[in-house]
Amino acid sequence: MKIEVDIEESRNQNKKESLNEIIKRIIFICKNDETFKVNKKILSIIEYEKKLIEKNSNLLKLIQKSDQMYNQILNEINELESKNFSVRVTLLESIGEELW
Numbered sequence: 001m002k003i004e005v006d007i008e009e010s011r012n013q014n015k016k017e018s019l020n021e022i023i024k025r026i027i028f029i030c031k032n033d034e035t036f037k038v039n040k041k042i043l044s045i046i047e048y049e050k051k052l053i054e055k056n057s058n059l060l061k062l063i064q065k066s067d068q069m070y071n072q073i074l075n076e077i078n079e080l081e082s083k084n085f086s087v088r089v090t091l092l093e094s095i096g097e098e099l100w
Helices: 002-032 034-099
Strands: none
Touching: 002 034
8 A cells, every 4th residue: 555655656746747847848948939039029019009009198188188278378368468458448548538
């Protein structure tokens, strides 16, 4: 019985070692394979492209908001200039009436 257990443990150990050796070889091949390197580079470029697209989208949103704010400020300036002109006209009319 003890001999059978030892044989079984030895088989399991051999299987583990074989499996580990296969995994090491696969990892070695993947690391040294040019297509693997190229694919890895392509994946990193794709990720970088996605980030750039997202940043571009955010930048476009900021530009749109800044354009809206700019137009709003221009409108407010025009309204103030119009009110300022009205006040000037009123002041000039009242000064003119006082002079006559």
